[in-house]
Amino acid sequence: MSDSAKNYKDTLTLPQTTFPMRGDLVENEPKRLERWESSGLYQRIIGRRREQNAPEFILHDGPPFANGDVHMGTALNKVLKDLVVKSKTMAGYTAPFIPGWDCHGLPIEFKVVKEAAGLEPAEIRRRSAEFANKFIDIQRNSFRRLGVFGDWYNPYLTMAPAYEADILRVFAKLVEGGCVYQSKKPVQWSYGAQTALAEAEVEYHDKESPAIFVKFPLQDVPQSVCALEGASIVIWTTTPWTLPANLGIAVHPEFTYVVGRFEKDGREEILVIVRELVEAFEQKTGFKLAKPLEEIRGREFDGLLAQHPFLDRTSKLILANFVTTETGTGAVHIAPGHGADDYVAGQQNGLAVLSPVDNEGNFTAEAGLDELVGKHVFKSNDRIIEILEEKGVLLGREVYKHSYPYCWRSKTPIIFRAVEQFFISLDTLRGLALTEIDKVEWLPAWGRNRIYGTVEARPDWCISRQRTWGVPLPVFFDENNKAILSADVARKVADLVETEGTNIWFEKTDAELAALLGLPANVTRCRDTLDVWIDSGCSHVSVLERHPELHAPADLYLEATDQHRGWFQSSLMMSVGWRGVAPYKSVMTHGFVVDKDKKKLSKSEAEKAGKPIDAAHFYNKYGADIVRLWVSSVDWQNEVPFGEELFKQVAEPYRRLRNTLRILLGNLDGFDPKTAPAAPAYTLLDRWILERLHGVTAECLQAYENYEFRKVFNALNQFCTTDLSAIYIDALKDRMYCDAADSPRRIASQAAMHEVFTVLAKLLAPILAYTADEAWEHATFTEGTIHEQDFPAANPAFAPGEATKTVERLFAIKSVIQTAIEGRIQAKEFTRNNEAHVTLTLPAEDEGMVSLLSDRDFATEFFIIAGLDVKWSDHLSATAAKTELCLCPRCRKHEPLLESGLCSRCDAVV
Incomplete structure (x- = not known):
């Protein structure tokens, strides 16, 4: 390269940004997470909305079971919840998220007893609690690492004494309503686990x-x-x-x-x-x-x-x-x-x-x-x-x-086996539950029929379990072995549990418990525990009613499709028994993660096949934002196909989105929105991209409101790939690099890019939680984190209008021009688009284009050619030939050159 060429390069305004091309997500995301948490970002977000008296939106977290690592099905669920919460927060709501865990039950006890036989009940419970706490920590770290915001160090746990006490109070209310009875009738019995089972088990x-x-x-x-x-x-x-x-x-x-x-x-x-x-x-x-x-x-x-x-x-x-x-x-x-x-x-x-x-x-x-x-x-x-x-x-x-x-x-x-068990009679609850189902919004709509059918056909609920790790069934038997079913006794047990925990039921003698509860000394306690679905089914009382920042009914429950006979249903039954209404206003159901053959992916089967399904494998290999982008790209209403090959495909749109943010930031180097003109002299392409941005913003805001995250992904991906990268940024390179840094049209384009970057970063923030915040931080004109911002509003000044109509016609013309140019390139008359001088024939209806196409600067920039002549005929056509103009050594365009050897624009700048 000659010295003069080097000097000319030094006169160009090339993009400059500190935002790196490579995300290095695996290394950098944990550092950003640490900054978010150490600065109290979640608390700041909630506090800001509270100061604004923003309306509340409560997504109630259905508790995952604390007995294993987070697999991709659980990750799908938690990230979907986070997409809802983050988008609601940026839409102007106070949207606190209190995560929780289901801690009792057969799976944990089964593993504990398997490891050591012959344990006393108190020891089984101690080890089960340790087991649950271990996996709560493991799962909490995974959910945090995935960028899910919430009150992670104040979660709700179904094994917490206050929570257990509320379960017993709900049970007391059901006893008071005459819903609980004892009977010897067939139940679904697991001889492997030696307990009765609920349908959901x-x-x-x-x-x-x-x-x-x-x-x-x-x-x-x-x-x-x-x-x-x-x-x-x-x-x-x-x-x-x-x-x-x-x-x-x-x-x-x-x-x-x-x-x-x-x-x-x-x-x-x-x-x-x-x-x-x-x-x-x-x-x-x-x-x-x-x-x-x-x-x-x-x-x-x-x-x-x-x-x-x-x-x-x-x-x-x-x-x-x-x-x-x-x-x-x-x-x-x-x-x-x-x-x-x-x-x-x-x-x-x-x-x-x-x-x-x-x-x-x-x-x-x-x-x-x-x-x-x-x-x-x-x-x-x-x-x-x-x-x-x-x-x-x-x-x-x-x-x-x-x-x-x-x-x-x-x-x-x-085996179906008749044993003495306790049941909840659904005769008193079913009718009200069915009525409430029709007051709830079910997403997708088929969820209504699924839960309606299961509630309608459900037999009485067997609620006693022959287990140790659970909430005790607060029932005593008299000397004739007749059950003492008393709401007052259940409430007294609840008060005792709230201060002492449920271990007291297993550690005290019958006589000691009787004395504490004011019962006759010769009574014996029931050794059964309550069905674990009652535990999680009472969360609307133990969580929504107990946390001052929450409310019942919740605005949304969001779980996988199996919860129509699980948590959605147990919560519904407990809620109509407790307060006479459903615990939720809306219920959103997502499909299971399945392999390419549409088979449900279980952790054990995936491990046998050597196909990792743990979320940690994927965020440690690709980064959490790639997992989040995958979640946003899937159709959650149906089964979600998953596999490493499918997952790798998500990395490509991520690179495209990241690169778009980087190009925008690079072109915004030196731009200060505070000193920019209040009414920039937007060119046609600027107005067009802002009109496109208006349409994309309106589409994404509506999609976020409807939880259609795939529409957001597709709209932003399409906008960045086609409108921004392939058309707008490509056409504006010459203007951005070669115009004087303070030229009105360059500053106008920077103003348009500033608007595009700001809107794009905010719309991406719920999905690419780490990357959008990183880009926001590298912009010289932003404050705070991206997650403390509001969503942009669609700008009515740029509702699709004349610019969109004109540019759409120009695209049609450009396609005809390009065909003509490619023919000449194939004939080896020249090698590049910008060497072409085009003769364009337009029909009469394009008469309005004449002034625009006569503008040499516009025509050569938009079509990326050396020159354009316009003629009129009855149809659209074009021919191309090699230009006779020389190449300007600074801007690399074929232009009339001055004595300096530069085109007039470059000469003025230099």
């Missing part, structure tokens, strides 16, 4: 079960149905192990049943099968209907008795509308101790509740077969089938594949 997997056809000989048939003499009614079941508990057989009152002689390999049986399933029965068992004897309506079987196939007792035939003709025989084996429908039907027909199975899933002596006592029920299926065969009552068997409930923690299949 059950997951479904495919299972193969032995399905069998068994005959029950009818007894003492009345003469009115003489065709049944010597007949047997046939049942079909996928749970042979429940047959020892069989006390009845259900038929549908309106179905027609065939009584007929069936034959197989010389064996003859008179059997009763529902008409619609005779053919399927023949195919599966090999028994063919040789001779139909009679058809009988189901209601005629009511009250008849049948001989149990291998025990010395009879089974009662009853009527039930849940019987179907989809599978089986149209006659359903009823074991009231082993099924919800069976129990209800049994209660309606005077059947006993027999459940001869212990906590570990083994048969007890009540089963009536000595050889089965102590044997696990699932391991007894084969022997029971053998017994049926020996007794001559087995008619056929098959392998049946079906979806079956499993314990979510022990991963063992559950």
Whole structure:
């Protein structure tokens, strides 16, 4: 490079900024986080809004379980919440965020007991609390590192004594309302964890079960149905192990049943099968209907008795509308101790509740077969089938594949087992809950039907757990083992717990507790704990009502789709029981993180496959802002595909957004908005970019209000990639670098870029929490952090108008010009756009463009060419040729040169 060229370079106003091209997020984000926290940024943000008497917006944090690292599903949830809170804060709300953790429950106790068997209850609880606290710290650090703002060192914990006391007060209110009762009825029992389970603690997997056809000989048939003499009614079941508990057989009152002689390999049986399933029965068992004897309506079987196939007792035939003709025989084996429908039907027909199975899933002596006592029920299926065969009552068997409930923690299949438990009756709560559901805004709208259906169909809520790590069920038993269900006693226990903690329930003797509570000395305490869903379901009382900066109902609950039967529902039930209304005004549901095959990503499965899913892996490798940008880019309303390859793709738009901020800051070097003209002399391109900015701002503000973060991501990404980088900044390089630093059009463009940078940084702030603040800090004209700013308002002075219309037409013209130039470049007449002299032919409707296109400075800048001639015709066309003008050595444009060897503009500047 010659000395003169070097000197000319020194005369250019090249971009200057301290904002680095590389983010080095992994290294720099923790330093910025430390500055935010040490300066009390979160408290300043809340304090500023309070001073303004800003309206409140309360997003209530659903508590994650304190038993593992933060995986990407949890990160998705917490960052979505942060996008809501940050955008609401910048929109002018006071939006405090009190994070919380769910601390009690089976998963923690399961791990503690697994590590050391035979621990005393007090020791189990001590170790469980330590375990929970360990993971609270781990998760808190991950959420902080992700840039999530909140009162992190004053969270709510469901194991805090004050919180536990409020759980007991809510329980007392339910007792007072007559909602709590004790009963021996079937519950979903985990023999792996040895406790009853709530529906939300059950997951479904495919299972193969032995399905069998068994005959029950009818007894003492009345003469009115003489065709049944010597007949047997046939049942079909996928749970042979429940047959020892069989006390009845259900038929549908309106179905027609065939009584007929069936034959197989010389064996003859008179059997009763529902008409619609005779053919399927023949195919599966090999028994063919040789001779139909009679058809009988189901209601005629009511009250008849049948001989149990291998025990010395009879089974009662009853009527039930849940019987179907989809599978089986149209006659359903009823074991009231082993099924919800069976129990209800049994209660309606005077059947006993027999459940001869212990906590570990083994048969007890009540089963009536000595050889089965102590044997696990699932391991007894084969022997029971053998017994049926020996007794001559087995008619056929098959392998049946079906979806079956499993314990979510022990991963063992559950059994339905009748045990004495405490329940919340939903009869008093359901109607009000359903009414409240329709007062709530559900996002997406299908959430309404999902929770409405689960509440409508939900059986009474089994709330007692045979566990140690939880809130004690505040019930005592008198000398006759009758439960003392008292709201007053529950409130006294709550007051005691608030000062002493729940450990007192497990550490004091019955007599000591009785003395403290003013109860008779001979009472005994209940050893069960409350279902952990009651813990989190009471957070609207223990958190929203107890924190002065919060309010109930909350403005928004935001969790994954499984919470329609979990936290959303438990909170709803507890809230209508406590205050008669829903605990939330809006509920937002996001999908699960899934792999490329749309399978839900569990931590254990991901680890086995060598595919990391811990959030720490990704923010330690790429940076938290890349995680946040990923969250903003996904469609949270549906399942969210995730994998390292998909995640890497997010780095590209991040670099583009960062580079855009850097270019803007570089071009704003030396610009002082305080001394800039109040009414800059904006050129057409300046007005156009400000009109585009107005549209993008309006779109993003509306999207933030609707929680449509993907729209924000797409709008800003598109704006930066196309409008700013590819068009505006590219076209203005010559002006920004080569004009005099104080030229009116350059200063006007700096004023436009100042507006663009300020708006862009603020709109990006909720998403790129670290990067937007870093860019804000490197600007010479800003104060405070980006997170203490308000969102920009769309500027009505730049509502899309004449500039947008004109530039859109110019783009069409530019496309035609570019086609002409590319043809000449391919013919090797010249090599670069700015060597082209273009002859443009315009139709008459473009007459208004003539003055603009006659402006050489505008035409050569916008089209990046050497010169333009305009002609008129009936259509738009262009030709290009190599310019005869020389290259100005300073601005590198082909221009008429002066004696100095420079173009007139450069000569004046130099």
